[in-house]
Amino acid sequence: MNFGLTSEQQMLVEATRAFVEAELVPYENEVEKTDHVRPELIKQIHAQAIKSGFYAVNMPEELGGGGLDHFAFTLFERELGRTSFALQYAVHRPSNILRACNDEQKERYLLPTIRGERVECLAITEPNAGSDVRSMQTRAVPEGDDFVINGTKHFISYADVADYIILFASSGIEDTKRGPKRLITSFLVDKDTPGLEVRMGSRSVSHRGFHHCELVFNNCRVHKRQVLGEVHHGFDVANTWLGATRLTVAAQCVGRAQRAMEMATQWAATRKQFGQTIGKFQGVSFKLADMATEIEAANLLVLQTAWKTAEGTAQDQDYAMAKLYATEMLARVTDQAVQIFGGMGLMEETGIERFWRDARVERIWDGTSEIQRHIISRAVLRPHEA
Template identity: 60%
Template sequence: MQFGLTDEQRMIVDTTRAFVEAELYPHELAVERSGHLPLELIRDIQKKAIDAGLYAANMPAEVGGAGLDTLSWLLYERELGRANYALHWTCVARPSNILLAGTPEQRERYLMPCIRGETWDCLAMTEPGAGSDLRGMKASARQEPGGDWVLNGTKHFISHADLAGFTIAFMATGEETTPKGVKKKITAFFVDKGTKGFTIRDGYRNVSHRGYTNAVLEFDDCRVPAANVLGAPHKGFDVANAWLGATRLQVASTCLGRADRALHLAISYAAQRHQFGQSIGKFQGVSFKLADMAMELKAAELLTWEAAWKFDEGSVTEADMSMAKLKATEVLAMVADEAIQVHGGMGLMDELPLERIWRDARVERIWEGTSEIQRHIISRELLRAQGG
């Protein structure tokens, strides 16, 4: 594993950071205070991102993306992660990799419009009563004699479903007996906005990521053709496991960007703020905070970059990705909190981005698998190596 960045990776970092600072930072305060991201602003920044080659950069080159290796992609994600989440996720969209699992016809219908910036995708897994237990989902689909599927049930916490032109809905489609008991079979379906029986309702007001919406999706005898199955019937988990694993590394990387921004704000303030005749950074109570913040952030970076390197080498494990996600999200929480402490009361004012980074940090330990789920994955892998 090489620790130095290539010239191309440095260019990706520099280009993305310059774009974030010039095109996203100026709009953060307005989005934070209003909780709203206007469509005209989205389209304006989106066009600039497309012109800069930053839009859908996570996609392979053969479908119009940047064709980045995993580490380069995560370096790009870290730079985007410095900004308000709604701004970077919506205006510089990265379509879900699961769209690559589609047939040629599905790719043309669903993937390519997302890459061109004509629409957005959203994934619908989480339910009010299921949470982390996806096998416990109640929403279901049944296949009728003619081949169509009929979907019923409710999903919630579905990110940016109000903007998305379609959803990929995961539904229970039967049961199977396994060594661990009876488990539900899951199938993934493309469901277009406007399909009869498919309703999108406003979601919940969230303390994190203002401007980045969530929604409740309701399926009431919603009929879709067999051609809308993503992957094979009853193999929805196989599709998700094959294509969504790296999302934990994506979360880790965006957290690293925000943590790095908070750390540098704290360092700058500690160097410039004077109390009792000297900069506050010279007081041990502050200087030790800065040292610990920097050390923990470096550890989180190394875990994430190692997992990215192993991902491309084909040797990454579930524990590798869980360690990166767990460490980065918990380090972000610590760095954000300590950065505010260094700033004192000013750190809680929205004139600075710290209170936003602090609020936004909370959800990262919940979505894409809670910290407890990540620890379960890590410990399970450790025990399995010993036959446990």
């Protein structure tokens, strides 16, 4: 196991960081102030991402994507994490769930998404079914050649700008030793399908400009051709995606922490109090030392998980550990960064308060810290049959 980057991987890191600095960072303040990414700005970034070869980098080359392996893609996501989440929408990385498309669905959904002609969003979470996905109440009932879908999804990222939805819905019940269990089916649903309403969700303190929505299905008819994967086997599709998504969250948290650390270090090296820069006081310098150590530990954990993924040996607890540690590390690092900035750390002018505010959601979405600890502890106890 050697995490020394090859020349190609180092070039990827440098090129991605340069792209982020040139094409995304200049618009951060605008997005923060307006809570909106202008459509023309999306098109601009979109075009530059395609020109630079950064669009759909996680998709296979034979399908028109960038063909990055798991390790390289993790490096790419770490660099994207240094900037506004809302701006990243235009540098699209299609959900790996779409790899389950059949030939007809590839032509209608996957390939246009890779080319940048269509954008998807993912709909799993419900008002009464967050971490407990199996308790989802959105139902898909077969009727002739269609499924009739009723229910509500919320916290659906990018639904306001997506063209179609990867929907997970309850399609039946099976009896198990532990009692009845819902069967889940995944669907590809065009946003203009009759019976589907998209509503803007509540405003969040994290990631301004990035909006989540509520999807309301009222006798929405979806043809059986739009089932993604097999009926009742939606989780088989989702499980291949969840681990990789948690690793992406962890990688982005490392990138965001690295930038917050750079900002705090610059402030500590130039801000003077009592006749010297504040970085010379142990109260500040020791904070920087702890921040640097935690960031490096999280980075190594993320890279190890990416390496295991590339080797095909990663397990659920690997992704859980990476997400748990990286997201909680980001919370500590951004909090300490605000402390180093002092009162100015809470002012919008410095920009550090945004990193602190944005960090809060990372411990909740894509599986809460409590869920990650459950996955890890279950793996620890399993050999003892406990």
